[in-house]
Amino acid sequence: MSPPKRRGRPPNQLAQARILKAAHDILTEDGFGRLTVEAVAARSGVGKPTIYRHWANASELAMAALMSGDPGIFAGGGTSLRSALAGQMRSLIQAFATTRGRQIAMTLAAADPESEFTKAFRNQVILSSREAGRALLLEAAARGEITLQHDLEVLLDMIYGPVFYRLLVGHRSLDTGFADGIVAIALEAVAARADR
Amino acid sequence: MSPPKRRGRPPNQLAQARILKAAHDILTEDGFGRLTVEAVAARSGVGKPTIYRHWANASELAMAALMSGDPGIFAGGGTSLRSALAGQMRSLIQAFATTRGRQIAMTLAAADPESEFTKAFRNQVILSSREAGRALLLEAAARGEITLQHDLEVLLDMIYGPVFYRLLVGHRSLDTGFADGIVAIALEAVAARADR
Amino acid sequence: MSPPKRRGRPPNQLAQARILKAAHDILTEDGFGRLTVEAVAARSGVGKPTIYRHWANASELAMAALMSGDPGIFAGGGTSLRSALAGQMRSLIQAFATTRGRQIAMTLAAADPESEFTKAFRNQVILSSREAGRALLLEAAARGEITLQHDLEVLLDMIYGPVFYRLLVGHRSLDTGFADGIVAIALEAVAARADR
Amino acid sequence: MSPPKRRGRPPNQLAQARILKAAHDILTEDGFGRLTVEAVAARSGVGKPTIYRHWANASELAMAALMSGDPGIFAGGGTSLRSALAGQMRSLIQAFATTRGRQIAMTLAAADPESEFTKAFRNQVILSSREAGRALLLEAAARGEITLQHDLEVLLDMIYGPVFYRLLVGHRSLDTGFADGIVAIALEAVAARADR
DNA sequence: CACTAATCGAGACGGTACGTCTAGTCTTTAA
DNA sequence: TTAAAGACTAGACGTACCGTCTCGATTAGTG
Known part of the structure; x- marks a missing residue:
């Protein structure tokens, strides 16, 4: 052209x-x-x-x-789903457990939720980690490591929602233990028996 | 006096x-x-x-x-933990799936997080449901219905965080199915065998 | 106590x-x-x-x-009209050549000119010196020292007006020379031949 | 330029x-x-x-x-000093014997006396007439009509001060007779013998 | 090479809301 | 009974930004 x-x-x-x-x-x-x-x-x-x-x-x-200045999606390197997911969650929490994390929440709350710009921001900054997590879960299911017996959308929200919950509400701190705790509970829901 | x-x-x-x-x-x-x-x-x-x-x-x-104009804590009436929790989640989501829900999120994001007023607001409007859920879980554990094998704080955030996540990010809707989905997955984590 | x-x-x-x-x-x-x-x-x-x-x-x-805190009427002690008037003018100017003088002018300008209170203030603070001057002139005329050939009201305003003029406008300073200058010119108008 | x-x-x-x-x-x-x-x-x-x-x-x-909306300096047309000065004083008093006159006094009293703006206002609105009077007196002295035997600054204040005195204090009215009375007395001080 | 269109910086514009200050009134409690 | 303390309605203060608009200056193409 x-x-x-x-x-x-x-x-x-x-x-x-x-x-x-x-x-x-x-x-x-x-x-x-x-x-x-x-x-x-x-x-x-x-x-x-x-x-x-x-x-x-x-x-x-x-x-x-x-x-x-956003690095974008956080790839969680690892052999098993647990290690990959835990790696991603730790990176995510580390990235958001700063002033920038709260600024992102404030910006999102203040923005017009219908604007195209806001949608792009949501997809790149907020939902990219959720999509990466979806990919990890689907891959693990494909290789038989887990069974997705519940609604995947709900499960993803239960993994990534708590991070923004603590960010917004501020009742407890964002730390490594929180990342690991989320992964541990989430894996219960995908019948990851072999991993127990 | x-x-x-x-x-x-x-x-x-x-x-x-x-x-x-x-x-x-x-x-x-x-x-x-x-x-x-x-x-x-x-x-x-x-x-x-x-x-x-x-x-x-x-x-x-x-x-x-x-x-x-806040009704306060949402008591989830029900005989079993599942029914009680599902009732509460449905009430909670119904209460927040309106304009008011997003306003609460925006207000919280805009407020000074250190202010005493903000803390009172968080406790009454945001965390009251979380505390009610904690009571439900502890009661169920006390009567042997469940076993709390994971970090309770993390579990509570995984139950209530997703509601505010969807509210703030707006990627999916808040509806009854979402409430039930959260309860179903959460119960996996408390080894509620008898309820399966 | x-x-x-x-x-x-x-x-x-x-x-x-x-x-x-x-x-x-x-x-x-x-x-x-x-x-x-x-x-x-x-x-x-x-x-x-x-x-x-x-x-x-x-x-x-x-x-x-x-x-x-007002001392009231300024009596100008002196044997001749010139010395009495000059003494009074010096006292007057000394009393007004301070911050208080300008405050009096500002207060008078800001006050409701019809109010009874304002009239009392004018009489006590502003016009008392003018009345004292009138008494001095009438006494001098009575003893034949001067001849009042012009309008006495105008003459009095020409003696005391300049003080407030400089006070309000601020174009020149209030000092002893000013007091003496006013007296010198004023006495021209009363045919004070013996005093020349 | x-x-x-x-x-x-x-x-x-x-x-x-x-x-x-x-x-x-x-x-x-x-x-x-x-x-x-x-x-x-x-x-x-x-x-x-x-x-x-x-x-x-x-x-x-x-x-x-x-x-x-200010017409500026009031030129007093006339052949002799007396007629020129009387014309100017009548114009001046006519201009100030209205609501506007008192507003000017109030404004001046309320303004910051040190401000450049205030100084410009004083020069244009208050002192312009005084300067015009100075010019009249100096011209008359130059052509031998009068003799300036006293302090000219004091004399000018005795001519124009009374106008603002009556304006500010309000004890007597501003009228044509007042204008003429001031001129009559002022001319005594410049030895205007020929004019008597 | 001049022209022309687009963008740049600068900054004034009509507005909205801020948070503060004071006016003058009204209502309780304390002396 | 009266004065204090203090909350009230009312509204102006001067400031900070908003988002729009007009400028003169700058910078490429185009003609």
Whole structure:
């Protein structure tokens, strides 16, 4: 395909990078509440309309900033389902047991749940781990290691939901023992007899 | 002890009721984003300082409004653990599968997590169901119906966390089947052989 | 006990004295702009309704405070009209060439010009010197020292008006030379030949 | 001179005009006490920050409104000093013997006396007449009509001070006779023998 | 090479809401 | 009985951002 070759001055890629950098810095230094379009414009040296040309509001900008430095799906390397799942859960919890974890929750709560941008954010930041877990379970079932006798969607929510529950509610800490505890209970539900 | 008998004019209980009423109405009609102190003052016919005398900001006011009409702990009537827990989960999900549920999640995410007010809100609105579930499980264990072989805190988070997970992330709906699915999987973890 | 702790109904005078003391202190320490009923109530330990029972607003309170510590009419001792008038003008200017002078001007400008309280304030604080000057001039005319060939009211305004003019406008300073200059010019208008 | 050519969106001249118009209308209709930034914003259809971008507070806004419709210096046409000065004084008194006169006094009293804005207001609204009078006197002295034997600054204050004195204190009315009386007495001080 | 279209920075605009302060009124309790 | 303490309705204060809009400057293509 031929590039469209638009007439005017092309968008400045550097400007977007500076915007995301500034947004990210503000998030880590001052928190979600200080992430205003005004502050990002001032810090990045970019005009406000330039920001609004790419993101509709501060929430989308926050999501973009949180996505920009995101390693993505956490692959849990391991031979058995237990070790793979436990590895993934530990990575996940380690990644979220920081200020960034709570910022993600706040951003998600503040965002318009119907927006396309929000959906992309959910899929990449929140649900990617859940999808990776689904893959692990399906592979284990395929090689006969487990039997999926219950609703898989519910099971996935019971594995990954508690992480965000503790993040949002804050009644108990996110730590390695929590990761292992979830895996242990979850495996009960897939009749992983051989693993007991 | 004699009542404290404070010196000046006592707080007007009616004013507080009107404030909470107005806040509740705005929440249900316009949503969390429209719940501003200004709007509540205008709607309730109360001065802004009167609101600030009782609540530090709009978040606390939202929490107070959400708590004010709250039925509290959801008792799950039933003879067996399964029926009791399933009853409670159905009630819980029914109560949260509305606009109010998402508002609770948004409010919690926006609130200062260290504030005393936030902690009270968490205990009354979020964790009361979890505590009720803990009671159900401990009673069932006491009468020998189940064996608590795993970490009870983790198990409770796996039962109640998924509700808020779906509420916050919105990837799947909150319905009766979800309630039953959670109970079914949770009971696997307490070795409820007799119930199978 | 050093503070005389009265039993029963406290004396009315004490409360008023405390109010005026507090108002005066606020005027000298923080200026006219900070003299609010709220601040006086807080500082004097008196309830706001008690203040409103005696003064209609902060302006009246300011006037009362400014009158309370007022030495009143400035008598200009001296044998001749020139020396008597010059003595009075020097005293007047010395009394007003302070922060208090400007506060009096501000208070007068802010007050309701029709109020009875304002009229009393004008008579006691502003016009008393003018009346003293009138007496000096009439006495000098009676003993043949001068001839009042022009409108006495206008002449009096030309003697005392400039003081408040400089006070309000602030374009030049209030000093001894100013007092003497006014007297010198004023005496031209009364044909004080013998004094030239 | 090259115009500076500033970068951003230029200030909306129309908005400033509307602000001053609204401020002026409020001053004449409701008085100085009702001239709040809030009311001006509501009446002019302009945002509050736009007002604060140009004026620091309601006092400055009042001064700007009073200056905006100001005819400026009152030239007293006439062949002799007496007729010229009497003409100017009559114009001056006519201009100030209205509600606007008292508003000017109140505004000046309420304003920060050190502010640059206040100084400009004083020079344009209060002292311009005094400067015009100084010019008249110096011209008359130059053509030998009078002899300036006393301090000119004091004399000017004795001519223009009484106007503001009566305005502020309100003990007597501002009228034509007052203007003439001031001129008559003032001319005594400049040895205007030929004019007697 | 001039023209032209698009984007950039800057920043003022009309607004909304903030949280604070003060006004003046009203209601209890204490002296 | 009166004054204190203090909560009330009311509303202006000055600030922070919002999201929109107009500018002049900059930067490519296109003609």
